[in-house]
Amino acid sequence: MTPVTSTDPDGVDTVERRLPLSRELIISAAVAFVDSHGLSALTMRGLGKELGVEAMSLYRYVNGREDLLEGIVESMVSELHLNPDTVEPLNGWQAYLQWLAHGVRRIEQEHPAVFPLIATRHPAAPWLRPPLRSLRVVEDFLSELISRGFTDESAIAAYRAFSSFLLGHLLLEAAARTAESDIVDSLGHAEIASAGAESSITAFPQVCRLGTRLSEDHSDSEFEASLENMLDRLDRTLAH
Amino acid sequence: MTPVTSTDPDGVDTVERRLPLSRELIISAAVAFVDSHGLSALTMRGLGKELGVEAMSLYRYVNGREDLLEGIVESMVSELHLNPDTVEPLNGWQAYLQWLAHGVRRIEQEHPAVFPLIATRHPAAPWLRPPLRSLRVVEDFLSELISRGFTDESAIAAYRAFSSFLLGHLLLEAAARTAESDIVDSLGHAEIASAGAESSITAFPQVCRLGTRLSEDHSDSEFEASLENMLDRLDRTLAH
DNA sequence: ACCTGAACACCGTTCAAGT
């Protein structure tokens, strides 16, 4: 029997070995693992080691790797409803969509390395559009809008526009955020350099001139402005 | 020596073995492979077999799997400028952005299974935003807009908004398109069914009621309308 | 009941060796 809390036999401090292995524990360990090591490093064997257990043990709680990834996605979206400090507002569909958008964005910001999983895993159903991968969320979305004066058609159109908006903005934001602490970053500079400093400045004058400004981060204000614009558009659709 | 065109030794008809192995040939074979078998099935060994060659031979022309994927992305975006029937228009930035948006969308529609690669591979540089992963394209974008009256800042803002828009819309469109011919499709129905027919109809009335309409495909008109809206927004930003 | 050892079929990748 291994003790509940200890250092590795090798002397390396890893995650404490909380004994009662369970689906929830495995999934949250996987999220932490991806947060710090990236998605491509997530491996059944590696995750097992992180939990102080052999990879094969995981299969008792998780139906293979695909099921694990599905579990990660589900645990992420379910954070939307569990968050205590962000309670679903009751004053109108615009406030609701603002709340939902910021809730999803918060998840992306807390787990940028996990977000591509939410964004690109095949949806279970064609109408479950990433990043809103939950029946519960879609149901709330539709009923909120319909109860506030949207027709069926306009609620569906809003759902489509909203999910496209979130996906585009948050996926790019997540990519920018994970790139900072990545090896690929230096590769980017290498590419520019290898393109030839003198050839690139003649072939790509605008990119070179605006280089630093292109890299600036205005994601907060851009997100807010784009979201506002989208809500205005939905509002116009309603009035019309 | 294997003949240039033949059936497999096993009698199975595969891709003809064009002998002069090259980077271009390997990449285009990889694209065809992903188109028909999906991204997850693309394997160095599998691709080698498709080309009638051992996997190790590919390493002479391609710098490992990552480089192969990079090559696929590059070959896709370069189609933008090669397409004969879609010539870059000269009558204003709106026409240019329309042209560019439809060009990228065409690539997505022709290779929906490849598009996630374009969308989610780590950009080489932080300002190279998917799906516009080409220095050439970004340079054209900026110079076109700036020469038409955009300030540096507004051109950059337009670039950000444009790429977010494209990414969100096209990634969801590609997902819907590949889901049709996928195993996961039936899994979706299974999930609904396993949720319990009677429990889901009470817990998710709107989703159930709108189910068929939620699955309808209006991607053409939605794309056009959203694009139009975005161009209008950029126009307002300019006037202001 | 819960974990593991050993095994299987697959990966990407390297490199000396073949032709």
Add this chain to the structure above:
DNA sequence: ACCTGAACACCGTTCAAGT
């Protein structure tokens, strides 16, 4: 010059066996 065989270190996954 171009391709391959054999090998290495890694995967996911299964299952009989241990405790």
